Amino acid sequence: MKTPPFLLGATLLFWGWQSDFPLAGAAMGLALESARFIRARWEMADAEIIRIWNFCSLLGLAAAIFAFTSNEGPATFGKMLEYPNLQNSELAGTSSTAAVIGLLRWLPMIFFGFMLAQAYSSRTEFPLDTVSPFLRYRRQRRLKRGQPAPRLIHFNAAWPYFVICLYAASAHAATEQTFFWGLCGLLAWALWHQRPQGIGRLVWVGALGAVIIASLFGQRGLGQLARLTDLADNYNAQWLARFMRHGTDPAQTRTAIGQIGELQMSPQIVLRVTPVNGAAVPTYLREASYRTYHAPVWYAGGSPDSFANIPETPPNSGHWTLQPGRTNHTLVNIACYLGGYNPKDGNPLGVLPLPVDCEHLEHLEAYSLQNNLVGTVLAEGPGLVIFDASYGAGTTMDSPPATNSAPGLSDDLLVPDKEKPALDSVIATLPLAGLNEAEKCRVVSQYFAVHYQYSVWQAPDKKSPALQTNETALARFLLHTHAGHCEFFATATVLILREMGIPARYAVGYVVHEPAGNHYVVRSRDAHAWCQVWNGRAQTWEILDTTPASWVATEGKRLSPWQFVADTFSWLGFQFAKFRWGQSHLRPYLLISLVPALGYFLYQIIFHRRRHQPAATGPAVPPVNWPGLDSEFYLLEQALVRRGLERRPGESLTHWLAQAGGDPAVAGMDTKLRELLGLHYRHRFDPQGLAGPEREELRQKTRACLAELR
């Protein structure tokens, strides 16, 4: 059953139009339809068709891998396996759908080679065995058992290809209306040629029209339904404030101030920092800054949607400028995980740990980047990001200190009233008279260094006045215990400075200090808090870390001697995460590794090289010039072999011809071929051989059969 003239060409044009491949569609359509005017044809054996089909299948596999990895398939599936919740299942489903849709669009291109082979082949139909390894296996198994082979089923690839093209066009409909009417037109064209003979044309057109109208209404209804669900999906107010997080929250941070007991911190590696070009790495990597203290929580202040987009310039370059106009060239490579998820689209979301004076980011494969007025940079992208941060002394990303007069901003000088008595009593002991702001900062720093100790242990002191009065935990730290962890020091410093009139902010992030080979690792316990103080003269924020430096040594002592085992697993996990989130180069390697296989198949198809047949294991037949080897029957055998009817070494001619009888090329020639085989056998195996006229008969009959085959 042939397709109507030019139907396939039109369908390919339609697919090209709908799928944004207009040139490809036009070229493919032209190539296929040209077969109607070009008379040259390929003689194709089954082996060649199988090779072409294998090539197309391999191409399809490569396209599937490309589509799957392009849509973060491994990442979403890895996540789903790791945390099998509803959200991750949905994410995996979405990425699979995106991959399938991408693949669907390419289907006509993937199978075009096979369709072209049929169009230019001398055979109008191909055996179904050529595309089905299962059928081939079944046939071989039956032959092996000596059972009759199943009848060969032939098919015309044009119709399945027509359906594939329409299906591919539907995967990316440019507009609903054009696709719908185009589909109707092409289907009507195809069906017109197959319409039942007993039905009048008007009745047929009427019935088709009714079907089209019914489907039009059906499609409209589905469209309305889809619009309703879209509306529900897009209703998502203040998404930024609600995203689920595992890491730092840019809006607020809850300190451990006031908690009793030992502060437990994990030795898990959370960051990997690598110096670029031998430059030193920054000691402090800040994640977020906060302005308002309401024990025990620091708030960033401002509204949750105060984040502003940072443009990627140029687009898709991985280059993001945080502070325009600066030209720092010291680079550091940072690898960090984006721990949270954007509930709107399910993408990983997290705060980037950056040097406070970071100028721009390079090679950052994020979907979007946003920052707020206190220098927190929020990235949405793959779960693991690896990028270079350019930094150097100078201005920071933070906004200058604000006063109450600025709308929507908190004051960088605000001190909670209930903390003031303790702060004032400390300030009263400091020799501050006549000092400028920088000197005051130094005095404060020295004061903490001399009178306070680092401790992760907060003892419950029943005799403390704190239990009897309303004294805050911070006041207890400042006036009685004189020992605490970094959050105490940072909070106290910020509030003391503010109380003295110096703008200050509370910053959290990590301290980089632990080398590991050619890079540094930063553990969860390296999380730190410090004070950022405003330098009015330099018009910049500076780091004032009053926590005694002994905290690093104290934390180091708590490291287990078996930590290297956990670190090894962490490294393996990091390598896997690199692959999982597309940060390694494995995907291109995977695709490149398919190129030789594709090339091999292409070579096989073009140069008609057959795969090496296993040599017969029987004794080698010496090159004896047996009688009858000049028989013309061998020409016929060769012609049939070219049509894919190959004969195995141990298969007799009678058996082979019986098997070949199922092929349409030799259908109806059974009797002639049997007669011819009888003559050939007499010529070959009868010691008396053929007489002159019979020999001539063999020649003539073979020629006639050859002509009939052509």
Next chain:
Amino acid sequence: MNSEAIPAARAIYQKIAGNIARVIQGQPGPTRKLLAALASGGHVLLEDFPGTGKTTLAKALARSIAASFKRIQFTPDLLPSDILGVAIFNQRDQAFHFHEGPIFTNILLADEINRASPRTQSALLEAMGESQVSIDGENRPLADLFFVIATENPVEFRGTYPLPEAQMDRFAMRFMLGYVSPEEEVSILAAQQTQHPLETLKPCVTLAEVLQLKAAAQALRISDELKRYVVDLVAATRKAPGVQLGASPRASLALMKAAQALALFDGLEFVTPEQIQELAVPVIAHRLVMEPQARFAGVTARGVVEGILKTVRVPA
């Protein structure tokens, strides 16, 4: 061989085959092989389950030919003299007189041959190989037509003595009958409802006609190339993996002769590769001695020969 001899010989074959088909239904293949063995001068070992018609087939053949037929039921206490015959001293004339055993016949049915002791089985050796027996130092030739049909049961091993390799080699063919289809089994029931068709079976050919058939088969043409093909097939069994002892040149000879008979049955004046391929398994497989490891691994002699048929290039 003149051109009329072949159709005449073929007609004899068809007569016998048709006669046997009246008794043994649905078994044209085994009948064809049995007659090929008869026409090529070989002997046949029928190996199959009880009740599949081995004895009936042998009897049907014997009755179809106007020739003498003897049956020996092999048992463990059977003695060689019970087969060959014995010389008994006659007191009246003070001399030994030889009493011929059942082997002096045209068609001999050795039923359940593997139940007799190896000594008794060996008594058949000379008879089958050379068509003569030596008793008391005297050679006694057997009839011109001497055809042994032996049967054995492959599933029962208690109280049996597997045939020695040398004796297996004496059989030109070994094959199975196999079960018939349900429809054919129903028609067997219908045919034997009142009496066994064997009882009414009459000879359809004479002994001379059978000898004529044998002569015609022997004279059928076979090309050197196909002789080489036969030798290649048999030689391949000697190198096949899993085979301890391959087939002997006697196998090549038997295969060639049987193929000649089969070609005659097909109405051909010469042998084609198809006849050789058709008979390769029944002629060669039973002569192979498989290695124990291969046997335990499930490799069968039949499988080995089938594999060789596929790999050795067939003349075309």
